[in-house]
Amino acid sequence: MDPSIGIVAQRGNDRAQALAASIVEAVGADARAVVDEETGHVLDRKGVPVAAMADCDLVVSIGGDGTFLFVAREAGGAPILGVNLGEVGFLNAVAPDDAVETVVSLVADRRQGEPIAGRTVDRLRAEGEGWELAPAVNEVVVHGRRRGHGGGAEIEIRVDGERYAESHADGVLVATPTGSTAYNLSEGGPLVRPSVGALVVTQMCATEPMPPLVTDAESEIELRLTGPEGGYAISDGRNRRRLESPATVRVAVADDPIVIAGPRGNFFEALEKLE
Numbered sequence: 001m002d003p004s005i006g007i008v009a010q011r012g013n014d015r016a017q018a019l020a021a022s023i024v025e026a027v028g029a030d031a032r033a034v035v036d037e038e039t040g041h042v043l044d045r046k047g048v049p050v051a052a053m054a055d056c057d058l059v060v061s062i063g064g065d066g067t068f069l070f071v072a073r074e075a076g077g078a079p080i081l082g083v084n085l086g087e088v089g090f091l092n093a094v095a096p097d098d099a100v101e102t103v104v105s106l107v108a109d110r111r112q113g114e115p116i117a118g119r120t121v122d123r124l125r126a127e128g129e130g131w132e133l134a135p136a137v138n139e140v141v142v143h144g145r146r147r148g149h150g151g152g153a154e155i156e157i158r159v160d161g162e163r164y165a166e167s168h169a170d171g172v173l174v175a176t177p178t179g180s181t182a183y184n185l186s187e188g189g190p191l192v193r194p195s196v197g198a199l200v201v202t203q204m205c206a207t208e209p210m211p212p213l214v215t216d217a218e219s220e221i222e223l224r225l226t227g228p229e230g231g232y233a234i235s236d237g238r239n240r241r242r243l244e245s246p247a248t249v250r251v252a253v254a255d256d257p258i259v260i261a262g263p264r265g266n267f268f269e270a271l272e273k274l275e
């Protein structure tokens with residue numbers, strides 16, 4: 001059967017939409033290509049909800065890191081190829097000029113019965129009493145009702161049942177190696193090479209800070225938030241849950257990783273994008 005590909009272009013971005021049209025044209029009859037609803041509207045083609053692309057052989061995300069995270073949330077069951085039209089584009093290994101060629105080559109491999117080439121990366125599951133967040137590619141943050149002076153919350157951190165830290169803080173984040181270069185880095189956490197299986201726990205502006213912790217990927221992290229104002233648990237900056245104090249959030253590697261399709265980027269070269 002012909003491979004199926006989904007294409008998601010960043011909303012309102014003419015360049016992304018034009019590239020989506022070029023990819024549809026280039027794969028021609030070699031694959032069944034669908035675009036997302038917003039892009040379909042602009043290109044005058046029938047679009048499908050991004051969530052309906054979860055069963056595709058490949059989903060192409062054209063935009064910035066935010067668009068990639070959105071595609072992973074909606075259609076993370078499919079390998080995702082990120083085409084970088086954003087400012088940083090850390091998750092998007094492919095430059096726009098190489099996008100058509102890369103997709104055509106992945107489709108040709110798939111037609112030969114090869115799996116889509118890429119690397120599998122962990123996501124994080126965060127849950128509390130009777131709720132669960134969407135799996136996080138980058139990080140789960142637990143923070144007080146607001147950041148800064150007079151805000152924050154008291155947060156105790158336990159790793160595999162053992163207490164590691166307890167302090168008043170703006171928040172605490174648990175990051176994957178993929179997310180180590182994002183919010184974690186801004187809060188003073190370490191870089192983790194993508195090949196390392198690990199979780200990172202970083203406090204945000206703690207009054208009694210501990211150094212950031214790198215722990216094994218099998219760890220169970222428990223974040224217990226107390227204080228008068230409650231707070232929030234947030235996955236990849238977008239999917240959030242209000243917490244009434246006291247609240248316990250459990251974070252661990254999820255059962256469903258994602259596959260980042262396409263060529264493996266040079267990690268150290270990519271870091272230059274962050275400067």
Ligand SMILES: NC(=O)c1ccc[n+]([C@@H]2O[C@H](COP(=O)([O-])OP(=O)(O)OC[C@H]3O[C@@H](n4cnc5c(N)ncnc54)[C@H](O)[C@@H]3O)[C@@H](O)[C@H]2O)c1
Nearest residue numbers: 065066088089090091138139178179181182183186236237
């Ligand atoms: N102070 C900060 O650094 C800060 C604050 C809030 C959110 N974030 C990050 O933004 C992500 C949500 O992305 P968004 O686009 O919806 O919000 P956004 O537009 O506010 O993105 C913030 C920045 O983070 C970059 N980014 C995202 N993932 C990255 C990664 N894995 N490595 C390096 N840089 C990365 C984006 O390119 C963007 O420049 C969250 O997962 C969080 O990691 C960072």
Ligand SMILES: Nc1ncnc2c1ncn2[C@@H]1O[C@H](COP(=O)(O)OP(=O)(O)OP(=O)(O)O)[C@@H](O)[C@H]1O
Nearest residue numbers: 009010011036038063064065066067070086087088
């Ligand atoms: N095709 C689309 N359909 C529906 N929603 C979309 C689509 N493209 C983007 N979005 C929404 O926009 C958000 C991400 O885009 P955002 O404008 O933050 O840009 P970005 O990809 O991070 O790029 P930049 O690096 O330029 O900021 C997603 O979380 C999603 O809610």
